[in-house]
Amino acid sequence: MRKLIITALLLLSPGILLAAGAGPHLEKADIDLHDQGSLQRGAKYFVNYCMGCHSLQYMRYNRLAKDLDIDEVTLRETLLFGEAKPGDLMENAMRPEDALAWFGVAVPDLTLVTRWRSPDWVYTYLKSFYVDPTRPYGVNNVVFPAVGMPHGLSDLQGIQEPVMGHDAAGAPVVTGVRLVKQGRLSPQEYDAMVRDITAFLTYAGEPIQLERQRLGLYVLLFLGFLFIIAYLMKKEFWKDVH
Structure with missing residues (x-):
């Protein structure tokens, strides 16, 4: 656990330094x-x-x-x-x-x-x-x-x-x-x-940045639709389980 905490601090330290306002x-x-x-x-x-x-x-x-x-x-x-x-x-x-x-x-x-x-x-x-x-x-x-x-x-x-x-x-x-x-x-x-x-x-x-952003919107919409279908399927499968 201690090693995980130290690793996390090392990974976050550059962001902390940048957030501190260093530089012009x-x-x-x-x-x-x-x-x-x-x-x-x-x-x-x-x-x-x-x-x-x-x-x-x-x-x-x-x-x-x-x-x-x-x-x-x-x-x-x-x-x-x-x-x-x-x-x-x-x-x-x-x-x-x-x-x-x-x-x-x-x-x-x-x-x-x-x-x-x-x-x-x-x-x-x-x-x-x-x-x-x-x-x-x-x-x-x-x-x-x-x-x-x-x-x-x-x-x-x-x-x-x-x-x-x-x-x-x-x-x-x-x-x-x-x-x-x-x-x-x-x-x-x-x-x-x-x-x-x-x-x-x-x-x-x-x-490709603008194309990536355009395709990303479609991907998010697809994942949202897929989540709804998965949620409805889950309710159907578990409706008789008490």
């Missing part, structure tokens, strides 16, 4: 996977701004086009570059050895990033870069301190400075960011763009 505040991404327009824009933004370094190595272009209702002409004109073909996996052109030389770490594939981190984390991360002269690329991030990548969307968002605060021990920490120089997009336009990218990455992490 995450903004709600408020994405809608039914919004095809948002997913299409997110795919375009990801290919144009993120795929120079990151990949979606478990996703094929033609699967994306089918799911997001993108015709082949549009796919070739807006999402395929170089020698990429519709049936290819969405891999980037950066070699792993180049990534190690330039960034010091292997650049992660982002197919499952929202399943690993959550959509809210990705949305907040893309909005939380700030100027930090001590970092190799001159920027840092509130939700990912000591981030090793440059801010690839800085020309769109603009320049942000850190907002300082103190932790429970009284040590200075970065608690937020403040926009000091606007980029090519307004804050509202940049937020919408980041939301579209987050929605697309959430779709890429589980393309």
Whole structure:
């Protein structure tokens, strides 16, 4: 019994730590996977701004086009570059050895990033870069301190400075960011763009998600009907038992 209690506590401890509020505040991404327009824009933004370094190595272009209702002409004109073909996996052109030389770490594939981190984390991360002269690329991030990548969307968002605060021990920490120089997009336009990218990455992490939810409803309805039949059968079988 003691071993069972200890095992249960170990399994529950990560959830307890998360519930305690550790880590930075995450903004709600408020994405809608039914919004095809948002997913299409997110795919375009990801290919144009993120795929120079990151990949979606478990996703094929033609699967994306089918799911997001993108015709082949549009796919070739807006999402395929170089020698990429519709049936290819969405891999980037950066070699792993180049990534190690330039960034010091292997650049992660982002197919499952929202399943690993959550959509809210990705949305907040893309909005939380700030100027930090001590970092190799001159920027840092509130939700990912000591981030090793440059801010690839800085020309769109603009320049942000850190907002300082103190932790429970009284040590200075970065608690937020403040926009000091606007980029090519307004804050509202940049937020919408980041939301579209987050929605697309959430779709890429589980393309079957909406279909799974639809089928799950039918399964629950079937189980409910089966329960009623089983209950009525049980009453019939036991009606003469006293």
